[in-house]
Amino acid sequence: MSASPDLELARRLRDAALADTLAYELTAAIGTELGPRLAGTRAEARARDWAVARLMRLGFANVRIEPFEVPVWVRGTELAEIVRPCPQPLVLCALGNSGATQPGGLTAEVFSCATLAALEAAAPEQVRGKIVYVSHGMTATRDGSGYGEHGPVRWHGPSVASAKGAAALLIRSVGTNRHRQPHTGIMRFTGGAAPIPAAALAIADADQLERVVALGQPVQVRLVLTPCDLGSGTSGNVIAEISGTDSAAGVVLVAGHLDSWDLSTGSSDNAAGCAIVTAAALRVAAAGRPRRTIRVVWFGSEEIGLLGGHDYIRIHGAEKHAMIAESDLGSDRVWRFDSKAPASAQPAIQRIAAALAPLGIEAGSTDRASGSDIGPLSSRGVSTIELRQDATRYFGLHHTADDTLDKVDPAALRQNVAAWTAMLAIAAHAPEELAVPTA
Ligand code: ZN
Ligand code: ZN
Numbered sequence: 001m002s003a004s005p006d007l008e009l010a011r012r013l014r015d016a017a018l019a020d021t022l023a024y025e026l027t028a029a030i031g032t033e034l035g036p037r038l039a040g041t042r043a044e045a046r047a048r049d050w051a052v053a054r055l056m057r058l059g060f061a062n063v064r065i066e067p068f069e070v071p072v073w074v075r076g077t078e079l080a081e082i083v084r085p086c087p088q089p090l091v092l093c094a095l096g097n098s099g100a101t102q103p104g105g106l107t108a109e110v111f112s113c114a115t116l117a118a119l120e121a122a123a124p125e126q127v128r129g130k131i132v133y134v135s136h137g138m139t140a141t142r143d144g145s146g147y148g149e150h151g152p153v154r155w156h157g158p159s160v161a162s163a164k165g166a167a168a169l170l171i172r173s174v175g176t177n178r179h180r181q182p183h184t185g186i187m188r189f190t191g192g193a194a195p196i197p198a199a200a201l202a203i204a205d206a207d208q209l210e211r212v213v214a215l216g217q218p219v220q221v222r223l224v225l226t227p228c229d230l231g232s233g234t235s236g237n238v239i240a241e242i243s244g245t246d247s248a249a250g251v252v253l254v255a256g257h258l259d260s261w262d263l264s265t266g267s268s269d270n271a272a273g274c275a276i277v278t279a280a281a282l283r284v285a286a287a288g289r290p291r292r293t294i295r296v297v298w299f300g301s302e303e304i305g306l307l308g309g310h311d312y313i314r315i316h317g318a319e320k321h322a323m324i325a326e327s328d329l330g331s332d333r334v335w336r337f338d339s340k341a342p343a344s345a346q347p348a349i350q351r352i353a354a355a356l357a358p359l360g361i362e363a364g365s366t367d368r369a370s371g372s373d374i375g376p377l378s379s380r381g382v383s384t385i386e387l388r389q390d391a392t393r394y395f396g397l398h399h400t401a402d403d404t405l406d407k408v409d410p411a412a413l414r415q416n417v418a419a420w421t422a423m424l425a426i427a428a429h430a431p432e433e434l435a436v437p438t439a
Pocket of ligand 1: 257269270302328372
């Protein structure tokens with residue numbers, strides 16, 4: 001008999017999970033039966049109802065929806081063309097929360113900046129009344145760090161341009177897709193900045209606009225963007241549990257998000273994440289009732305600002321969470337294991353690292369880990385595990401019309417399920433205290 005029964009269990013379940021079919025079935029079903037699931041819309045509500053029925057059928061306990069209100073923004077017509085000096089169409093998409101042009105559109109001269117910093121340094125006289133264009137240098141990396149580095153172009157660029165009196169803002173898509181597939185994503189007008197039309201050009205179209213600007217003549221662009229705010233709508237988190245034997249040991253939360261952008265089925269972002277953690281939880285449950293309750297959360301309204309994560313804290317913030325983790329970096333292979341947990345949990349963390357190593361997963365940081373919807377809870381100091389996927393391909397698909405099922409690699413998905421199953425077996429059964437002591 002091993003000294004660490006949870007590690008033995010994790011190894012056995014891990015190897016069996018390499019033959020998993022449920023995660024792919026769920027990923028396919030979410031995309032196929034539900035389609036795009038934009039936050040606060042009827043499509044997202046339908047997805048929640050579907051999720052409750054499916055999770056109950058899979059045998060989870062306490063399956064429920066926890067609803068909350070969100071602002072609803074929907075896309076309209078989106079057209080762009082260079083009017084002069086080289087007339088031609090451009091491919092773009094509005095950013096979430098973009099303002100609208102008049103129905104007939106807006107034509108103005110382009111003011112081009114290489115970076116967000118250059119826009120911040122520009123004098124208002126250079127920008128006023130113009131269509132501002134901002135570029136950047138995001139490249140594909142395994143750790144996805146380019147998104148954090150260049151994301152501010154999207155998050156803050158529209159407010160900076162608006163505050164300087166710009167008529168509209170165009171950005172190079174924050175992504176790495178070389179096809180003509182623009183990347184959408186949320187932004188917010190802050191600091192009293194008035195909403196202006198804000199859109200992302202496909203990378204190829206951004207390159208083209210930059211070449212036209214480099215000809216040295218004034219460049220005029222016409223934009224038609226007609227998104228609108230629909231006011232308040234209902235979103236919600238879907239919660240399902242496997243009841244543990246020791247309620248004092250706290251809950252292990254594993255999560256993905258059910259909402260997606262409207263341009264695609266969101267198969268990698270984030271049907272796959274919901275599917276991976278669900279398949280892993282069922283595999284651990286099938287091996288016997290765990291010590292800790294496993295709580296699976298399919299969050300709502302992640303894409304429009306982690307609103308499901310914040311609502312979760314409103315309801316569950318005071319509960320004891322032994323460990324939290326989220327899968328939300330696509331569906332390619334996990335390559336690194338990061339954690340943030342107290343000294344009492346370190347033997348369990350070491351056993352998780354040992355269980356993951358045969359899957360090609362290297363031990364990473366032991367004092368830094370987070371996630372998307374779980375980020376607000378994690379930042380309160382709750383013990384967190386992060387199984388980092390290879391993001392090299394992900395930011396080519398992320399928030400584009402190309403995030404479809406055919407991009408999900410079934411073998412990589414099985415490796416994810418194996419990794420999550422091994423981690424969860426130990427997190428749910430470990431005899432040590434995993435939670436951060438309360439003050
Ligand atoms: Zn996501
Ligand atoms: Zn996303």
